[in-house]
Amino acid sequence: MDTSLDAVKRENALALADPEAYWREAAAALDWSTRHGPVFEPMTDPPFGRWFAGWTTNLAANAIDRNLAKGLGAKVAYYWEGENGDRRTVRYAELAKDMHRWATVFLEAGVRPGDRITIYLPMIPELPAAMLASARIGAVHSVVFAGFSEQALAGRIQDSESRLVVTADGGYRRGKVLPLKEIVDRAVRECPSVTRVVTVRRTGRPVDTSPTRDVWFDTERSVAEVSAVPRAGLDPTFILYTSGTTGRPKGVTHGTGGYMVWVHRTMQRVFGVTADDVFWCAADIGWVTGHSYIVYGPLFVGATSVLYEGAPDHPAPDRWWEIVERYRVSILHTSPTAIRAQMRAGERWANGHDLRSLRLLGSVGEAINPAAWHWYRSNIGGNRCPIVDTWWQTETGATMVSAQSGHAFVPEKAGSATLPLPGVDLRVVRPDGSAAAPGERGLVVIDRPWPGEFLGLWNDPGRFRSVYFERFPGRYTAGDFALIDDDGYVWFLGRADEVLKVAGHRLGTIELENALIGNPSVAESAVVGVPDEVKGELPFAVVVLKPGVTPSAELEADLRRRVRDAIGGMAEPESIRFVRQLPKTRSGKIMRRVVAALVRGGEVGDISTLEDDATVEEIRVAASTFREEL
Numbered sequence: 001m002d003t004s005l006d007a008v009k010r011e012n013a014l015a016l017a018d019p020e021a022y023w024r025e026a027a028a029a030l031d032w033s034t035r036h037g038p039v040f041e042p043m044t045d046p047p048f049g050r051w052f053a054g055w056t057t058n059l060a061a062n063a064i065d066r067n068l069a070k071g072l073g074a075k076v077a078y079y080w081e082g083e084n085g086d087r088r089t090v091r092y093a094e095l096a097k098d099m100h101r102w103a104t105v106f107l108e109a110g111v112r113p114g115d116r117i118t119i120y121l122p123m124i125p126e127l128p129a130a131m132l133a134s135a136r137i138g139a140v141h142s143v144v145f146a147g148f149s150e151q152a153l154a155g156r157i158q159d160s161e162s163r164l165v166v167t168a169d170g171g172y173r174r175g176k177v178l179p180l181k182e183i184v185d186r187a188v189r190e191c192p193s194v195t196r197v198v199t200v201r202r203t204g205r206p207v208d209t210s211p212t213r214d215v216w217f218d219t220e221r222s223v224a225e226v227s228a229v230p231r232a233g234l235d236p237t238f239i240l241y242t243s244g245t246t247g248r249p250k251g252v253t254h255g256t257g258g259y260m261v262w263v264h265r266t267m268q269r270v271f272g273v274t275a276d277d278v279f280w281c282a283a284d285i286g287w288v289t290g291h292s293y294i295v296y297g298p299l300f301v302g303a304t305s306v307l308y309e310g311a312p313d314h315p316a317p318d319r320w321w322e323i324v325e326r327y328r329v330s331i332l333h334t335s336p337t338a339i340r341a342q343m344r345a346g347e348r349w350a351n352g353h354d355l356r357s358l359r360l361l362g363s364v365g366e367a368i369n370p371a372a373w374h375w376y377r378s379n380i381g382g383n384r385c386p387i388v389d390t391w392w393q394t395e396t397g398a399t400m401v402s403a404q405s406g407h408a409f410v411p412e413k414a415g416s417a418t419l420p421l422p423g424v425d426l427r428v429v430r431p432d433g434s435a436a437a438p439g440e441r442g443l444v445v446i447d448r449p450w451p452g453e454f455l456g457l458w459n460d461p462g463r464f465r466s467v468y469f470e471r472f473p474g475r476y477t478a479g480d481f482a483l484i485d486d487d488g489y490v491w492f493l494g495r496a497d498e499v500l501k502v503a504g505h506r507l508g509t510i511e512l513e514n515a516l517i518g519n520p521s522v523a524e525s526a527v528v529g530v531p532d533e534v535k536g537e538l539p540f541a542v543v544v545l546k547p548g549v550t551p552s553a554e555l556e557a558d559l560r561r562r563v564r565d566a567i568g569g570m571a572e573p574e575s576i577r578f579v580r581q582l583p584k585t586r587s588g589k590i591m592r593r594v595v596a597a598l599v600r601g602g603e604v605g606d607i608s609t610l611e612d613d614a615t616v617e618e619i620r621v622a623a624s625t626f627r628e629e630l
Contacts, residue, residue, distance in 0.1 A: 049449025052233025052257025083310020122171025145286025233257025272406025
């Protein structure tokens, strides 16, 4: 029997049996102002647990001051690369100076502990510095992805009632300048809570300014070190808004003590970062992945990270591989969607660069299909790099299920996130709440609180309860579909609302997509269900082919055969449509709900995060002809 597998299971059982002792020991690795009372207190209401309620600390002090005290001021915190070729090396001491400058700006604007600050910046070093400054003075930051529309931005500012907005004169994306300040100016007209807008000079483009509201970040001012404000474990640190198909976005709110301990522990256990590593989480800070694994996690462990502003394929598909080679990146953490995009471009782009510095690969955002897993390991990792396939959510704060490269690395299985981390009581259950059998698909629930769990939804306690805790009382409902095999490995099969019910058969859309991607000519696919009076739902598939491949009747027939062989005749798509590109967020995640809405003839909802509007029209046309055929 594998001793590594046993070690992970034993530690998980220990963390669940005595969370007080386990997490008290984990918290000892970090700095606290005070430590009063228990680490964990059970509650009768959601989220059913209070973490470090009587303890006080400060995230910025742990991210910056701890490292300066260790003599790491000259160590590189970020290698920054702009899409236009600009480069900066930001050391811990320099990041600290920028943090204090931001803190001074915030205090001059009258920001006090508990006030909200909306940050709408491109991926530039000023972004993590502004987040740290917000945490340092006890404010609550709400980072809004610098690609959201003015309406989406305004809605998030209004909900959080932010006093101050941070932006830039612009940012670069695919060779174009994003007019960020103009978007902010239009958004804040509808936001009476905003009294100050602070702008960073990035592109040099002229922008309008108001003498009573606007200030430039680089304005000369006296800057002194700003003391870190102690914050209680349950004090909110940030809000992240997640969009849905209808209604206003959910303001997922994370605290201080539990979030800090959870992110720090997962950074150590999942990635095993050493002093010599160069860590690159190739996500955007506007999402929780960026919060936890570009900003707070790497800084908590004193790591050196890469921060990249632009698109992964601009000006050519090897932009990422140039960056890996230039900075000798040793750990690369990215999404399956990005991996499949690189597969579509072809391995020749990666083969043209020296990637031997890589020692560990990570996957995040959705379940990785086996074909992408093997391509990633072979063409990027040179068949020598383990893969940590991670599962977690905005609501969980950091990784929940993953192999642990920094602890006891369990044997990998292509397509499985492996085992829950210590402290994660994850179960797969049937619709009635009973335990699913090994290998049986079901719904993912978390049975006990964990330190990184969110505090709630900002200004919306009723929605917090109904969305996450009412279906299975006393349990957190993740909304994902999965199975657990005989070894205890978890296999995530997509969102539970991305499950088709065809003639009484429950089919995970990811299973159908994996069958389609199994054809070497296919780069990506998305499968959604179309209502049918007889069968309940019919699978509708949208397929993107690799460059140079032409759609044909023979290719379509092979795709249908693959689905039949992999799943069964009941899963064969009613229609397969070939398109140039799938609708994706700017972080590279496929927006399957948009495909579903277009195919069903409904409203697409919030598409402010969409990378390319043209993808919607292409699928709309394909869906329209399909409905006419029906």
